[in-house]
Amino acid sequence: MNSSAEHSRHIPREYEIKHSKWLRKMLHAYWVVVIVHFLVQIGCYLFLKYDRAPLDFIVNVLFWPTVLAVFCILLTSYMDRKFPSCSFTTMSITSTVIAWTIIHVNYDIRIMPAICLLPIFASVLFYDSKRVWFIFSLQVAGYGLLLLDPVYRAYLSSFDMVSIPIFLILATYVAQIIVTTGIEVLDDLQTSMNAKEDLIVRNAIIAKQSKTDGLTNLYNQSSFKDYYEKAFEYANLGMSLHLALIDIDDFKVINDTYGHRVGDIILEKVSLIIQESITASDIAARYGGEEFALLMFEQSFEQAYDLVELIRQKISLMGHLELGGASITVSIGLKGYNLDLSKDKLFEDVDACLYAAKRTGKNKTVTSLVPA
Template identity: 30%
Template sequence: MLKLMGFVSGRLQSYKDVWSKSLSVTLFFITSLIFFPLIYHFSIALQPSKIQASNGLVSIKHSDFSSRNTLALAGEWAFYWQQLLDPEQIKSTKVSPSFVQANGGWQSQSNKQSYQAIGYATYHLDLSLQTNSNNLALQIPAIESAYKVFVNSDLMATGGQVSDIESSARPNYHTTIVKIPDGLTHFSITLQVSNYHSSWGGLWKPIVLGDIHALHTLQRDKVALSMFILGTLLITVVHSLIQYFLRPKDNIPLVFACLCILLFLREFTVEHMSFILSTLTGGFVLITKLNFFSYYAGFPVGLYFFHLCYPKEFHRKFCILMYSICTLFSIFVLVFPTRYFGGSVVIFQLLAVVIMFYIFQRTWLAMKNNRRGAGVMLLGSIIAFGFVFNDILNMNNLISTGRFFSLGVIGFIVCQSFVTNGRFDNYIDKNAALTEKLKERNADLELLSGLLETKVEQRTQQLQKANKELKALANNDPLTKAYNRHGIQQYIMAAFERYRRTQEPFSILILDYDHFKQINDNYGHDVGDLVLMTGADLIKQTMREQDKLARWGGEEFLVLLPGTDLEGALSIGQKLKDKISAKPIGQPLGITVTVTIGVAQIQPAESFDKLFKRADDALYKGKQAGRNQICH
């Protein structure tokens, strides 16, 4: 009887545990769904739209502004190297300016001419507005490393002390918002910059033009995000130190607390938070050194954290080598002047990539070896390092997505906290669990077997579902449901293989919508998306079963035609062109759209790049011939 009661009690407890975990998972996903809009707001929505200046001139329409009423003034600004000119001197000077991009500094590789980081110069941009400049302002970013901003002839803002003599120059980070006088339809922006203290000179990010309230809101939101990150890091530090106090023999919480402190310093020194330290003596140097030190020291501390978590998977000698190299970089930052930091960044970024891949590989091995929490830790490192890669690419102007690492920190902390708390909960409940297992050993073994089978089946199903979803995300365009570039590669390779073995020909069509930008400008991007979706559906209806459709980029699509020569490809292309132009798209607007198609058939010993270029050249020829054409 007692054995039966114990068995029933064990069953009830197991059902309660399953219910508790299911409820926790459900609440976690509900919280995540609430958090996603915040991620979008603080990452994507905060990025202003861009307008490209040309030869120091830009004309701005009201429609150029994004929904946030902000516009980054990118493109070519007039540039006077080794000259500090005020607006009146620019009007009277006979010296022709060069033109540089308004981001990446004046030594950026995107400029036609590269300049040394150390020096001084003047940027100038003439703006023409469609309407009066009522309630407009400029958001001045952190400029390396001292500046003066003029609107027309009026000095509007300064940062540090601008000078053509190094001894009298004084650097300072001073981000600010400058109000533009109301009623202007034409005005100029003149920016005097001197740099003797940084490895990058000039404008690193574009100046942003927009409604003054929108700019203040933008600044407020960025500060709010940083305060949220700082608060999260501070709470995590306190929580980790409490865990270390309770179990001083376990160094993992202490190391994680140190890592969070370094992340706290890095977030504390980002551009929109620099006003806190910029008022101090040597604020520029302090901010720069803290920013670089937290970056260089963060990677070895992070590696040491993983090393402590999974010592059997991480190689001690390799880790010591990485610790030593990163320590040298950290000492370099503390000892040397800030103007020499630039070269070290490029080298350290390569080192950081090596460390990140090593952590991925070792944590993956720990997961395969069934180490406690390794799967969750791998997920957290993927989240954090994914955003690190984004920031590295963004820092080098390879992408323009913005700085997202702060969001990755939250994901990593959540995963790490799950593992750490699980470890400590396990310690606390260990004695009670052992006692319970001794009392009901046979019943527990039977129950454990059933639960393990259930969990394995559930996790297998979840993994299969996740793999299907990941494959769809990786291979398909989310808007048109056609293949993306990655998804169609397997079919292109198969067509090349058949051609190599049997000489079976195949062709490709490059299809591009005519005047698509006008559709977006006149009707909005929602209608533009509808045009792309409807057009893709029409193409799928017209294609043969063996043909494959991929969205190649923007409004450009690629159709792979296996077993089809040039004559057959032209016939299919004509059907596609007629099908799309015959049906008005975007009801009830009734937009008639046309497409231009370039056609090419594979030739002997030809690569896909050459095949694609011939089709693309044919497409260009069709565009030049008046559009709504099919050419080969």
């Protein structure tokens, strides 16, 4: 994107909030400018040679310029609160009025016209070319209004009459270059941030894929072993832990009879039931071909038993069109952690319970506490 109009379409909400903050900071800065100008004028009148009568000084140098500036600042503050969409316009007018009022009061100071650059360069903060040229047009208008004053016009030389507009044009051109460069930098930064976000997302997807089984979307055996290792450490510190192994009965017959595609569908359906049944703190994994492993935390043995029994019953009651309406069953081994068990021993005991469930009729849950 090369234009400020295109850039403005993707300015985030946070950036607009910053605009409002910058406006308020600029208002604070102009309060400082008005107060400092007021004090400096008094100091110059008291301690330097000042060729104005007291009444003229008080009315035309102190009172009216200060009242006009304060009125503009207060009006802008009000507009910023009540009509924020108009705040930039009122801020631009205020800054222009203050700048050219100070120039008018101090027209005999050659460097003073440079103060009209403040509004122009302040507009750079908004990274909008239209706003920069709008401020420029206000400065030209302010200069034109001052030329209506015969005293000010008489003070200017022919060179001044030409150089001041050229000075404004060149300053605005520089401000425009700064804005264009800033927009390009912001666009490059946005592109870089988008690329970084895409990379983070891709890395997250890759990390998830490396931990999960592609068919069932459960954790794979490798990641389960990592979780099991960590879970056993927590169990040694007193956390409740139960391990269950779930195996689909006669799965080889399903594959041989209906094909591996149907077998994959059955695996997906069983994994979905497991995911729907466990709690948010439990961990389920596809441990091998048709075997699933389940870690259950913060539950009593009875709760863990009820959970795996619920899974077993849901699976046994579900009919499958792929199998001609027939259902399947699973066998389950279950055991809870105790201090006498190592992680390998716990796994071996649960595997033995699963084998016992298979050997004694299938479609059942066998535990170390409940007889087969």
